[in-house]
Amino acid sequence: MPHPQRAPAVWVPAGWKTAVSHVTGALIGVLFIVAGVWKITDPFGAAARLEQALVPASLSLIGACLLGVGEAFSGALILVPRFRRWGAWLTGALLVFFLVYISANYSLLRGEECNCFPWVTRAVGPAFFIGDVVLLALAAAAGWWARPSSGLRGAVLALVAIAVFAAVSYGVNARIQASIDTPRTIKVDGKPFPLRQGRVFLFIYNPECTHCDAAARTMAKLSWKSDVKIVTVAVEQPQFAQEFLRSTGLHASISDDVATLREAYHFVSPPYALALENGRVKSAFVARIGEPRSPFDQPEFESALRRLGFTN
Numbered sequence: 001m002p003h004p005q006r007a008p009a010v011w012v013p014a015g016w017k018t019a020v021s022h023v024t025g026a027l028i029g030v031l032f033i034v035a036g037v038w039k040i041t042d043p044f045g046a047a048a049r050l051e052q053a054l055v056p057a058s059l060s061l062i063g064a065c066l067l068g069v070g071e072a073f074s075g076a077l078i079l080v081p082r083f084r085r086w087g088a089w090l091t092g093a094l095l096v097f098f099l100v101y102i103s104a105n106y107s108l109l110r111g112e113e114c115n116c117f118p119w120v121t122r123a124v125g126p127a128f129f130i131g132d133v134v135l136l137a138l139a140a141a142a143g144w145w146a147r148p149s150s151g152l153r154g155a156v157l158a159l160v161a162i163a164v165f166a167a168v169s170y171g172v173n174a175r176i177q178a179s180i181d182t183p184r185t186i187k188v189d190g191k192p193f194p195l196r197q198g199r200v201f202l203f204i205y206n207p208e209c210t211h212c213d214a215a216a217r218t219m220a221k222l223s224w225k226s227d228v229k230i231v232t233v234a235v236e237q238p239q240f241a242q243e244f245l246r247s248t249g250l251h252a253s254i255s256d257d258v259a260t261l262r263e264a265y266h267f268v269s270p271p272y273a274l275a276l277e278n279g280r281v282k283s284a285f286v287a288r289i290g291e292p293r294s295p296f297d298q299p300e301f302e303s304a305l306r307r308l309g310f311t312n
Helices: 014-039 043-052 057-079 081-104 126-144 152-179 210-221 240-248 258-265 298-309
Strands: 185-188 191-194 199-206 228-234 251-253 272-276 279-284
Touching: 014 043, 014 057, 014 081, 014 126, 014 152, 043 081, 043 251, 057 126, 057 152, 057 210, 081 126, 081 152, 081 298, 199 210, 210 240, 210 298, 228 240, 228 258, 240 251, 279 298
Parallel strands: 199 228, 228 251
Antiparallel strands: 185 191, 185 251, 199 272, 272 279
C-alpha cells in the first residue's frame, strides 16, 4: 500500500527559548545599533577615540567608518528574528575582536577610558573583560535559540542602506570639518603667531570661572612635550590673564584674539580647549552643562593628551 508522504520537519524551539532569544537579541541589537550610529554620525570624533586606543592615525578614520557600519549592520541583523543567527555570529565576532585587541594592548591601555558605547563609562580592566564576555554570552543565546537565518537578499539590502547612510554622514561631517578654517596667524604675547604650524594647544577660559581654574591647575601638572605650544585665551576679564596663569601655575602664552578664534571655532562657554596639529583639529575638549564628568578631569584628560602625542 502506498505510504502518505510526511511533511518536512519544522524546527520549533520551546517557548521559553524563543522568549530568551527575543530578549537577548533585542538587548544586543539596540546596543550595537546605537554604538554603530554613534560612530557613523561622528566619524572624526570616533577616529580620535580610536587613536586614543592606539589605532594608527592613518587607519583611524577608515577604521571608525567600517566599525560603525559593522556594528550597526550586525545589530540590525540580530534584532530581526529572520536574520538573528547571522547577526549573532557577527556581533560575536566583533566582541571577540574587541577582547583580543584589548588583551594585546592591555599593558598600555589599562585604566584608560573605553569609548566603545555612548553613555557607558568603562575603564580598561578586569570589569571590561567581564562585561564583554557577558555580552558575548547574550549574543550566543540569541543565536542558539533562534530559527536558522534566511533571506540573504534582504540582509545585503540592509548592509547597502547602512553603507549609503555612512557615506552620506561622512560627506556631511567632512564638509563641516573643512569649514573649520584655522586662522593662519593670531596675536600671541603681542606678536604674530603661526597657528597652522606644529602642535598648539588652545585653552579658552574665563579667569573668574572655577571650572576653568581647575582645568588650568590640571594642565599645569602635566608633562607637556617640548614641541607643544600652549596658548591661553581669556574670553572675559583679560586684564586678569597674567594673574590667572600665576595662581594656577600654568606656563603658557597669552592671546587676546578672542573674536578671530570665536569666528573660527564657534565656542560658547568656557572652559574649552583644542589640540591642533598643523592647523588641523585633532581633538576638542568641551565642558557641557549637565554632564556628570568634565573632559578636563585629570586621569581622562591626561590619557587623551598622551594618546594625541601632546604630553609625555
